[in-house]
Amino acid sequence: MNWLMKQLRKEEWSPYAAGVLLGIVGILTVVLAHALLGSSGGFENLAAYIGKAINPANTYFNYVMPAGITYPVVLLVGIFFGGMLGALSSGTFKFRTMDSEQWKTAFGKQTWKRWLVLFVGGMIVEYAAGIAGGCTSGLAISGGMLLAPAAFLFIAGMFASGIITALVVYGKKF
Amino acid sequence: MTYIIALILGVAFGFSLNKAGLTKYHKVVNQFRLTDMAVLKFMMTALVVTMLGVYPLRALGIITFPTVPATYIVGNLAGGLLFGVGMALTGT
Numbered sequence: 329m330n331w332l333m334k335q336l337r338k339e340e341w342s343p344y345a346a347g348v349l350l351g352i353v354g355i356l357t358v359v360l361a362h363a364l365l366g367s368s369g370g371f372e373n374l375a376a377y378i379g380k381a382i383n384p385a386n387t388y389f390n391y392v393m394p395a396g397i398t399y400p401v402v403l404l405v406g407i408f409f410g411g412m413l414g415a416l417s418s419g420t421f422k423f424r425t426m427d428s429e430q431w432k433t434a435f436g437k438q439t440w441k442r443w444l445v446l447f448v449g450g451m452i453v454e455y456a457a458g459i460a461g462g463c464t465s466g467l468a469i470s471g472g473m474l475l476a477p478a479a480f481l482f483i484a485g486m487f488a489s490g491i492i493t494a495l496v497v498y499g500k501k502f
Numbered sequence: 503m504t505y506i507i508a509l510i511l512g513v514a515f516g517f518s519l520n521k522a523g524l525t526k527y528h529k530v531v532n533q534f535r536l537t538d539m540a541v542l543k544f545m546m547t548a549l550v551v552t553m554l555g556v557y558p559l560r561a562l563g564i565i566t567f568p569t570v571p572a573t574y575i576v577g578n579l580a581g582g583l584l585f586g587v588g589m590a591l592t593g594t
Contacts, residue, residue, distance in 0.1 A: 338521070340521065340522070340523045341521040341522065343522050343523075343540040343541075343543035343544040343547065344543060344547050345521075346518045346519075346521045346522035346544055346547075347518075347522070347543065347544045347546070347547025347548040347551065348548075348551050349514070349517070349521070350518040350519075350522075350544070350547075350548035350551075351547060351548040351549070351550065351551020351552045351554075351555070352552075352555070353511060353514045353515050354556075355551075355552050356511060356514075357511055358552075358556050358567065358568065359556075359559065359565055360507050360511070361504065361507050361511060362565075362566075362568050363568050364568060364570075364571070365511070365515060399504060399505075399508050400508075402505045402508040402509055403509075403511060403512040403515070405509065405512060406508060406509040406510065406511060406512015406513045406514075406516060407512045407515050407516035408512075409513050409516065410512060410513035410514060410515055410516020410518075410519070411517070411519060411520045411525055412516075413513060413517055413520075414516065414517045414518075414519075414520025414521050414525075415520055415525075427526075427527055428527035428528055428593070430527065430528040430532075431528075431593075445591055446592050446594075448591070449587075449588045449589075449591035449594070450588070450592060450594070451588075452584060452585075452587055452588030452591070453589060453592065453594065455584065456581045456582070456583075456585035456588060457581065457585060458581075459577055459580055459581035459584065460577060460578050460580070460581020460585060461571045461572055461574075461578065461581065463585070464545075464585075466571070467571050467578075468545065469545060469549065470571075471570055471571040472545075472549045473548070473549050473552035473553055473556065474556070474568075474570045475553075476570035476571050476573065477578075478570070478571045478572060478573040478574070478578045479571065481573070481575060481578040481582060482578050482579070482581065482582035482585070484582065485579045485580070485582020485583040485586060486582045486583075486585050486586040486589065487534075487586060488582075488583065488586065489583040489584070489585075489586030490533075490586030490587070490589055491534050491535075491536070491586075491590075492586075493534065493586060493590035493591060494534035494535045494590045497590070497591065
């Protein structure tokens, strides 16, 4: 019991240990919910409310990602609280406007720069997830565990361009 | 009921992401800088563990699989390529 409490209070687990936990979650998702672990879809279901208000005839928001409090939206809320629970359990929960020391050393300490890149990058990520049919969790992980070819195409693309992007933004510091 | 299951699954998912350190900018970006392999270790472990669970269960006829994400080669690949750019920029 003491051992378990000690593990729960740790800020970071071995990625293998955390991976086993996610693997169990993956099994339960298929068995209990008969669904995938998507998170980007939830954002789209929420964005569809705005999209449909602006353009009611929009095909994407009417047929591909209709508005509604769907399963992925609830999953998204859970992920938020799960992450919070993880931070609270290790005592690292904190409100911050600049989240990374590494960012500060690499790109300077201006908070607006980080926020701007987050905003633009966030749009790129969500748009790309829309094209690919899922994100890291819904397509790469959930699709991968059911051996969907789409997942492995996506992972290959993601790593290829991710490595190149990191190379470009970090330059000599790569 | 589906909502309660989704909420519990989501909490467990978020918890595992946090404990793996994937909620941190440097973890994700350093994967792409190839200086920290945590993201790949975490993802691949999860894949293997789930496969070990769901394939035997399906072989025994206890469960069926949900619809897997559709494969359309150009879209999956192009989306992945664009996704990596955003991911390496934001570290999310």
